[in-house]
Amino acid sequence: MTDMFRDKIDISLSVNGEPVEARVPAGQHLIDFLRLDQSLTGAHASCEHGVCGACTIRVDGQAVRGCLMLAAQADGADVWTIEGLTDRAEITDLQDAFVARNALQCGFCTPGMLVAAEDLLSRNSQPSREEIREHLSGNYCRCTGYEAIVDAVELVARSRAKGGTA
């Protein structure tokens, strides 16, 4: 670590709707800030180079890799993790569908997968199976083989289109 990155930076942001002020190392990744400093352990660090999607969170309305963004870059940002999305019941239908369809096994990819799935549904309310598969291809799952995940997302899309929850 060079001296430059040893510097601390003051940030002020919103995490799950709550104001947070912190002094963070310049080189600290957002996922580590959330997990280590904010005790928000729902999003997971896995590949730590932006491939697997286990650390996917929502930053300013976008699905973001928590391992590819520095905490310092989140100054002024509106950050949502699985904990906050759960608390405000924003993705309850998706979560219920994942449980009902057993679209998770070990659960390590699941929080990131849910954020990515909600990201898709927020842009495309009626995605095809192919579109679901394409959109979730930045989120690896080694347990399920993906089909149950695709089923669950498809089910929620249909259900939301009918005006209900899954």
Next chain:
Amino acid sequence: MTINFGNPDRPNSYIGKTVPRPNAGKLVQGRGRYVDDIVLPRMAHVVFVRSQLAHARIVSIDTEEARAVKGVLRIFTGPDLAEVCTPWVAVLEHLKGLKSPPEHPMAIDRAVWVGEPVVAVVATTRAAAEDAAALVDVDYDPLPVVTDTMTALDTDTPVIHPELGDNLAFRRLHEEGTVDDAMAGAHKVITTRFRTARHTGVTLEPRSILVDWNPAEGQMTAYHATQAPHMMQTVLATHLDIPEGRVRVICGDVGGSYGIKVHVYPDEVATAAIAKIMSRPVKFIADRLESFTTDIHARDHEIEASIAVDAGGKILAIDVDDWTGIGPYSVYPRTSAIEGNQVVNLCGGPYDFANYRARTSVVFQNKTPTCQYRAVGHPIAVAITEGLVDMAAAAIGMDPVEIRRRNMFADDAYPVTSPAKMRFEGLSHHASMDKLMELMDYDALRADQAEARKRGKHRGIGIASFIELTNPSPFMYGIGGARISAQDGCTVRMDPDGSVVALSGVTEQGQGTEAMLSQIVAESVGITPDKVRIITGDTQVTPYGGGTWASRGAGIGGEAALKAGRALRESILEVAAAMLQADQGALDIRDGEIVDADSGVARMPLHELGRIVYFRGDTLPKGLPRELVQTRHYITMDYPFAFTNGVQASYLEVDTDTGVVTLLKHWCVEDCGRIINPQLVDEQIRGGIVQGLGGALFEEIHYDEEGQLLNGSMADYLVPMAAEMPDMIIGHVETPTKESELGAKGAGEAGTAGAPAAVMNAINDALRPLGAQVTEMPFTPERILRALGTITD
């Protein structure tokens, strides 16, 4: 009392039904508790400096600069840890001739693979430890590197461990019948080379361990992402000189295992040793590069194999020469000879034939150690067998389904012993094939294939029958001297409110252990599954058991739970009979109520019985047994393993211009005996298939000649993504094992066992009209274009 599984409307009929997993809710809310989520007071972090050379003498280690980094607490070398931790030797007595040198938690004076831990840096934060690790200066003197499997035994190849004499870790030759005579007299003999690539598991949760040593209590507590907590308890106790009863291994949520987390890893033992030296909690979480260089690898096999058939397609002989390179050490304590041994045991598995010869040669090399990974040896054996069978069918102009039907053991032939001397209690190859044909509409698919070919599309259908080894007895490890339990136990306890707690020695890795156990306990006691709490993964709490591996959880852990639940039911009914002054045999428990067995009329809720037993025991007859807790253990006795069977099919399209394979659809019919939770079984199979498809199309660890791992990131080591995977149709045939009342066999590895062979056969079915064939996995565009002659350099 026996359970009438044939009646789906029987009381408390939870076995056989899709019931949601009790632990899924917390995981979708991000409330799982994986090892890296745990923070303990005074916790330190360890980061390892790893060998950058595949084989080198360690000349000197300079840690001065590293020590100066703020936050660094201690730095350890291999000799430091050797003072508190004894080395291990990974051999098993029943694998005759298997040899491996002593292995320490960190290299002592020589590193033998890229990634071997050399120096441990402990700091107050992981970031500080990583910064300091980068400043450790290790001076290496390079030694000759052995990478190639096939030349590892050549006289001019350096011997990695001179004290062992040569680079041969293990060799086994099995011969049945007269292979050479059968080959000589056969109508057709086909000989081919197969290659399966070196894989690793890529668990999304990296290997993780947090160890606390409390010298005041003389107690070590390890929070560990593991499949086998009791095995780890023994290992840590043995090598760190702690009484076994003073080591507690806690296994909470685990982010994927697939066999990767059932082994003893040097860095994890080093973490425990450091915790003991420092008397404070120490956490090790592998990063992704460490995962690729130090998680066990598997499946690195090269095979030459032959099949002989008569004119009617009857298999006369199979001859297999299997070679595998396992890295520089056999992995403790399960050993790295098992995979090759499994290839010998499993080749030809579905078929009734007389002459079989198989040899495996297991050699040392300077690469990451290999060991058991999901479906150990199965994908290799199935690829060999099913590849050969398809080639034989093509050679005699027979349909691939027909040649299988002519050779598979008849469904009424059991029990039988295979040419590999595996004993099969009851399999269903023909019924499974019939079901597959029906599910995939084979004839229609062949018509579609022919139609596509007219349009210039090269589609292929691939079939792969297989057997799967599940429910292992002590014949797997125990007889070889390893303290790995094949038995498992379950304690079931009713609390005052009528709810039940079940503690099991098998563990949850996401496959649904808790759901499966809650269903079994619910049915066997007579309550609803939501009244059952399952506790697993704590050696200080649960009955001693083996954990989760070799598809044993449902078949062995489930049967123990059934027996324990049944015993608790009898205890409850004994008390109820006394309270109600009724005949115990005339009472039953249904949905949490004591009822009259005949009429179903409710007599008393369990919470009332609980209230009396726990708070007004004075009102019960003196001397009435009132233990509302029962423990039972179960071990298989009749067969060394409970084999299952199944058959898979792949339909795919090969783009002959680009070599790209598009998977169109995949089918699997599987017979895992009694199905406890249909949804969980289906999803185990789907997940397993996709791991197999990864091996068929994408996954391959690359090394250069210097033993440098070339693709140690998720961007470079390709695993299946959602967009590339097909939808999968799953079907079942149920042949319960008669060994247990539950009748469950395993299902965790069937998908992985058969998928690569199905894809290989489908690609070759597509390419056959073009005169091309592939047998080297993964079937990358480059390999397919080479087979087509498009690439020739």
